[in-house]
Amino acid sequence: MTFLTSGALFGLALLAIPIVVHLFKPRHVRQTPFSSLRWLHLTQQRMARRIQWHQVLLFLLRAGFLTLLVLALARPIWSPTGTATGLDRIVVLDISRSMGRRVEGRPSPWETARNLASQLIRKTLPGDRTAVLLTGSTTEVLAPWTNEATLYLPSLSSLQTGSAETQLDSAFEPIRSLLAQRRPGVHVEIVFLTDNPANGWNTNEVSTFAREIAEHAKVSLRLIDVGLPAPRNGWLTAARLRTRNSETVLHVEASCASDGVMQRTLRVVGLSGVEQQEFPLTLQPGRRMALDLPLPTTFDRKGSLVTLKLEPSDELPDDDLYFCDLDSTGDPRLLLITPNTGADAALRPGLALETAIRSLAETGSIAADGQLVLRTPITVSATEIASADVILLADVPGLSEALSTAISERVRRGAGLAMFLGPAVDPELYNRAFVQPLVSGHSLLPGELAGSVQADAKRGGLSPWKQWNDRHPLLTGLVDPEVGDLAGTESRAWYRFGSPLTTADEVLATLEDGTPALIARRVEAGRVVVINGSADDRWCDLPRRKSFVPLVDRLLLHLQSAGIRRQFTSGETMTVALPESFDSTQPPRVISPTGRAVSAPVHTVSNRTWLTLSETSESGFYHIKPHDGSEPDLILVVQPGRADSRLEPFDPDKFHAWWTPAEMKIEQPTASVANATSVDRRLALEPWLVSLACLCLLAEMFLTHWLCPRMNPALSTSHHRRRGFVAPLREREGVES
Numbered sequence: 195m196t197f198l199t200s201g202a203l204f205g206l207a208l209l210a211i212p213i214v215v216h217l218f219k220p221r222h223v224r225q226t227p228f229s230s231l232r233w234l235h236l237t238q239q240r241m242a243r244r245i246q247w248h249q250v251l252l253f254l255l256r257a258g259f260l261t262l263l264v265l266a267l268a269r270p271i272w273s274p275t276g277t278a279t280g281l282d283r284i285v286v287l288d289i290s291r292s293m294g295r296r297v298e299g300r301p302s303p304w305e306t307a308r309n310l311a312s313q314l315i316r317k318t319l320p321g322d323r324t325a326v327l328l329t330g331s332t333t334e335v336l337a338p339w340t341n342e343a344t345l346y347l348p349s350l351s352s353l354q355t356g357s358a359e360t361q362l363d364s365a366f367e368p369i370r371s372l373l374a375q376r377r378p379g380v381h382v383e384i385v386f387l388t389d390n391p392a393n394g395w396n397t398n399e400v401s402t403f404a405r406e407i408a409e410h411a412k413v414s415l416r417l418i419d420v421g422l423p424a425p426r427n428g429w430l431t432a433a434r435l436r437t438r439n440s441e442t443v444l445h446v447e448a449s450c451a452s453d454g455v456m457q458r459t460l461r462v463v464g465l466s467g468v469e470q471q472e473f474p475l476t477l478q479p480g481r482r483m484a485l486d487l488p489l490p491t492t493f494d495r496k497g498s499l500v501t502l503k504l505e506p507s508d509e510l511p512d513d514d515l516y517f518c519d520l521d522s523t524g525d526p527r528l529l530l531i532t533p534n535t536g537a538d539a540a541l542r543p544g545l546a547l548e549t550a551i552r553s554l555a556e557t558g559s560i561a562a563d564g565q566l567v568l569r570t571p572i573t574v575s576a577t578e579i580a581s582a583d584v585i586l587l588a589d590v591p592g593l594s595e596a597l598s599t600a601i602s603e604r605v606r607r608g609a610g611l612a613m614f615l616g617p618a619v620d621p622e623l624y625n626r627a628f629v630q631p632l633v634s635g636h637s638l639l640p641g642e643l644a645g646s647v648q649a650d651a652k653r654g655g656l657s658p659w660k661q662w663n664d665r666h667p668l669l670t671g672l673v674d675p676e677v678g679d680l681a682g683t684e685s686r687a688w689y690r691f692g693s694p695l696t697t698a699d700e701v702l703a704t705l706e707d708g709t710p711a712l713i714a715r716r717v718e719a720g721r722v723v724v725i726n727g728s729a730d731d732r733w734c735d736l737p738r739r740k741s742f743v744p745l746v747d748r749l750l751l752h753l754q755s756a757g758i759r760r761q762f763t764s765g766e767t768m769t770v771a772l773p774e775s776f777d778s779t780q781p782p783r784v785i786s787p788t789g790r791a792v793s794a795p796v797h798t799v800s801n802r803t804w805l806t807l808s809e810t811s812e813s814g815f816y817h818i819k820p821h822d823g824s825e826p827d828l829i830l831v832v833q834p835g836r837a838d839s840r841l842e843p844f845d846p847d848k849f850h851a852w853w854t855p856a857e858m859k860i861e862q863p864t865a866s867v868a869n870a871t872s873v874d875r876r877l878a879l880e881p882w883l884v885s886l887a888c889l890c891l892l893a894e895m896f897l898t899h900w901l902c903p904r905m906n907p908a909l910s911t912s913h914h915r916r917r918g919f920v921a922p923l924r925e926r927e928g929v930e931s
Contacts, residue, residue, distance in 0.1 A: 255894040262887035270879045280321025286365045288388035290330040292838035294355035295509045303420040307387035315343045331358035331765035333365040358765030359835030363399035381412040389421030392842040393665040404856040415858045425841035426452040429513035443486040450477035451840045463501040495520035512834040519829045526754045529582035534570040543729045544588030546737035550746040576600040584753045588729035589616030592623030605720035607771045610753020616728030640699040644692030656684040657706040678741035685734040688726045761831045768807045780821035787814025
């Protein structure tokens with residue numbers, strides 16, 4: 195037997211009260227002789243003796259009543275196996291947009307997961323504790339450790355899926371906090387309720403968490419896969435203005451995941467001056483469809499907010515929408531800084547990068563058809579840095595303090611920066627220029643460079659890049675070996691970081707010794723990507739890969755999205771620099787796509803006003819309105835996440851390999867999955883003890899009523915009648931009559 199609230203047993207001290215009263219109550223009673231009752235003296239003595247025996251019984255009933263109540267408050271649990279410690283269960287519910295998939299005639303994955311979560315909560319045995327986490331792109335706690343998780347069922351029933359992408363590993367940190375609060379010796383069960391998409395996990399995070407779980411005793415992992423088979427979904431992947439031969443077109447791309455061709459219709463809303471508003475589309479699985487919508491020569495893109503929509507809606511309606519602010523889709527200004535190697539231009543470290551950018555510009559790529567400026571660390575000026583939208587450092591040894599400050603300031607105001615760390619880099623100069631230990635959020639480097647290391651010669655002198663985060667937009671679709679060769683990248687040398695990375699840094703790939711090879715981070719309103727390898731083939735073979743040009747395309751698009759495009763993904767925290775014309779003393783108003791006022795704190799750093807927007811659950815156009823209305827609105831575009839649009843399930847063999855050495859059990863959503871893992875059948879004794887206490891109270895009340903002469907006159911009357919002191923009532927009535 196185990197007491198859940200053993201502290202309540204201190205209430206047994208209340209039994210001392212009736213005992214003390216009984217022991218120390220006054221026993222001397224003043225006697226007053228009364229002649230008329232002197233003949234009843236013997237009867238009274240006999241009645242007193244009889245009542246004293248029943249007083250002992252009354253005391254036992256009253257003490258038993260108090261004891262049973264105290265034991266009930268202690269919540270005892272009885273188990274036939276002798277292990278009544280209970281179970282701690284953590285339920286992780288996936289609320290990402292892929293869980294809202296609709297298939298005719300079948301419940302959505304979210305409805306199935308929500309019902310299973312409710313069953314898990316209702317079937318908890320006495321002594322169990324439950325915690326509920328909700329995870330999408332981030333994780334929030336719906337219910338902390340509690341013995342009464344049923345109180346959260348109304349909140350659970352009212353929940354709906356969001357528009358954010360799946361990021362199940364974001365639940366690891368809250369789970370670590372809950373495990374730190376586990377009860378000693380109690381088994382912990384972690385249950386994931388998700389459709390388990392292929393891009394829903396981060397390899398690095400899973401490997402680290404699996405090793406931690408393997409070290410914990412009595413911790414089990416379960417994943418209940420509520421996904422639906424046979425996906426059939428189409429979505430819009432990109433849209434922007436393009437100019438070719440003095441003709442402006444709106445370039446639109448779409449894809450689909452299905453077992454056959456899909457016929458859809460593209461509807462354009464908000465594009466003035468264009469007669470045709472609907473265009474037929476034929477989508478083929480595995481292929482990206484491109485469509486150019488011609489625009490009139492008199493088209494004015496200023497203030498044009500266009501919404502593209504695929505009709506009819508399919509299994510995931512969110513990704514059928516794409517939002518375009520045509521006023522902010524101008525060509526990016528690219529600045530490539532690379533060292534000068536003399537007369538032989540072929541030896542420039544940035545040659546492969548320059549060639550990739552120019553080839554993308556010739557093909558009309560979405561990301562790279564901008565103005566490319568090529569400079570060396572000596573010839574570049576602070577003015578060129580201040581006007582650049584994307585800055586690329588290809589094995590640059592170092593920059594002057596003025597230029598380094600200009601790059602840091604430009605990135606913080608919304609530009610993108612990519613740094614290739616090759617053999618020419620001076621770690622001391624980079625640490626001094628791009629690392630701010632006191633304010634890590636302003637550092638362009640994720641940590642201090644601690645010098646270069648060589649790959650192990652015993653393994654061929656090459657270290658493969660591992661643990662790719664193919665969920666990130668920079669790598670989505672490029673790591674698959676069947677599509678490209680990016681996963682085979684190898685390095686012969688790299689830099690180590692002397693300080694640990696922060697939680698704001700996204701490690702997209704690592705080297706064999708765990709050193710980050712590809713890092714993405716946010717610095718105020720800008721984005722930074724660090725490639726721990728050279729821009730040529732001296733340290734790594736990345737520039738030789740066939741996937742290098744698509745990677746550069748994704749890199750440029752990613753770096754300019756937060757800057758000139760002001761495009762973000764649903765669920766992402768946005769930090770933007772407000773125009774200098776905005777009144778810094780009066781915070782602007784932020785209006786969501788549905789017209790709701792959104793809270794957005796404003797702060798001033800380095801004489802510049804910054805706005806941070808974390809409530810981005812809605813997709814569409816966010817309007818930042820100046821307080822006095824003197825300036826036009828600043829438009830931010832929030833796109834629904836599209837990483838889940840393929841609805842591709844995780845390969846079970848690959849999934850289990852990721853979770854090694856921990857054991858992750860994958861189950862299907864059947865009725866039995868809601869049962870506890872333990873076969874222990876525990877019984878709560880609390881209601882039985884309360885029932886017995888009530889019986890004791892009723893018995894005490896009856897006995898008191900039966901023994902009290904005032905409440906029961908027949909007691910004394912019958913006793914007197916047996917002794918001959920009082921005549922029966924009928925005899926007296928007969929004499930009188």
